Amino acid sequence: MIRINQIKKSYGTHENRALILKGISAEIADGDFVVILGASGSGKSTLLNVISGLEQPDSGSVTYDGTDITAFNDRELTAFRRENVGFIFQQYYLLPNLTVEKNVRMGADLAGNSDYRSVLKAVGLENKLKKYPGELSGGEQQRVAVARALAKRPRVLFLDEPTGALDEATGRQVLDYISCLQEEYRFTVVMVTHNLNIAEMANTVIKMNSGMILEIYTNETRKNAREIGW
């Protein structure tokens, strides 16, 4: 269970100080599929970074099963990320000088996971092991990023606009992989998007507007990636 309590976060100094998150509270149950929805600039990425321990809030707390990660120092945060979370970003951020296999091992080695090839197989890349990221299409690169994050066997997977740089069909495919793998491995998913249709894939939707939560609702039935419009 992740409990987010009264998170405030601002950027800048003195005169041009802007409050980006204005006191956000929410709860995320284990194994949930959560989508954070909102317009550009509403603070979605900032919230995601705070929840995932990439950034410290000005005030408020984020607790994982009762442990407050906002009290952690940099080393403890790193250790926390190592144990618990996986990330997928809009820009895949693969390491360009390493092969697909090595990129996936970046995640797998942290969890002592020697069965990383099965994850690569699950995203349909088993025959591209020795390719370099520059030799892959955007969708393939994002699938490598998915495999890299999942090979780490995270408890929580954070995604920031994972399909933002992909066309509709490829994006759908990537989302499909993620939701199938979630069924299989039962991790928690927190995904940022501004696409209303993608939100239909979620159990829980957190709607944001200019740094505040507009509403939190649960979908009665989750749609899969093929059923959603785009």
Next chain:
Amino acid sequence: MVVGIKDAAKLIGISVISLCAVLVCTMFLNFYIDILEIEPLIASEAAMLFYDAQVSTAKIVCAVSGGCLLVTSVIMLLFYIRHYIDTHKKELGILKALGYSNLKIAGNFRVFGVSVLIGSAAGFSASFLLMPTFYDLQNKDRILPEISIRFHPSLFFCLVLLPTAAFACLSVCYAACRLKAPVLQLIKDSPQTPAKTKKQKNEPDCPFLAGLKKSTLRTKKTLVFFIAFASFCFSAMTQMSASMDTLSSRMMALMTLIIGLVLAFTTLFLAITAVVRGNTKTIAMMRVFGYSQKECCRALLGGYRPASYIGFALGTAYQYALLRIAVDLVFRDIGDIPAYEFDVPNMLASLAAFLFFYELMMYLGAERIKKISVKEIMLE
């Protein structure tokens, strides 16, 4: 403007190296030319022998230090430009896509000549400051007639103006050559070396950190060279300086020591900075995934240690060979040949100092890695 004065300022390493090279070369060449003038004035045979020895020392030192430094500064400049293009590939690609011609973009790189000009001009002036003492020392027993210091415009041209022009030209040509790559290749994150050789495909499977260590070494071979070179300089110059103290003069010893330390420091510093800068994204991503500070440093900086030890060993051998030859050849005809043997305690002292120096620099590199925040990854 693709390349500004600010980038030239970052080329401080080039300036330092050209300064050292020009300083030593000017001093000895100037001395060499000036000493030739007094040849007709020499009366005794003993003086003639001493004169010959002086002339050949000047020749050897010039050729060795000047040549060695020149080669390094050329490679260093080429390396920097390559590094610059690699890190700014996207911008260059976009400019090219917009329709700027290769030559127009590459032309901006002539600004790199400025750093050579700064370094060589400073070295040239500095050598004239040191010259009175130097001339005095070379002839301290007054065996030869008074040698007067003269300014030779041709030297100024060859050691200051010519290198500046040559390096500016070299930069532009090299940049133009690199810019020949298709626009897409410049814009996309392609691996720096396609690395498709059979050998690599059959490589045994290794963990991520080991793979990263190998790929950092493989993709930036110039950096391996620089780190080995820094160790080479440190080893050769510190040991040579200790021997100079007995063989030649305290001033020569001090000069060798300072030049050696300055070169080793700048080269190593620049190489480490380049390693850290070139891998910022990788480090940030590793931190995001939860790799510790120590693991990042070990994977990115640890691989260079063997190269530095090899550099040190080569430097030791080089300085021994050089001094051996110098002592045997140059002093052969003069009456009192100073005894010269390989100095083990001296080598051990130099090794200890080197280990301390190297680990200190690596520590500084690790501190720079520490400063990279995980948010770095999101700043595109």
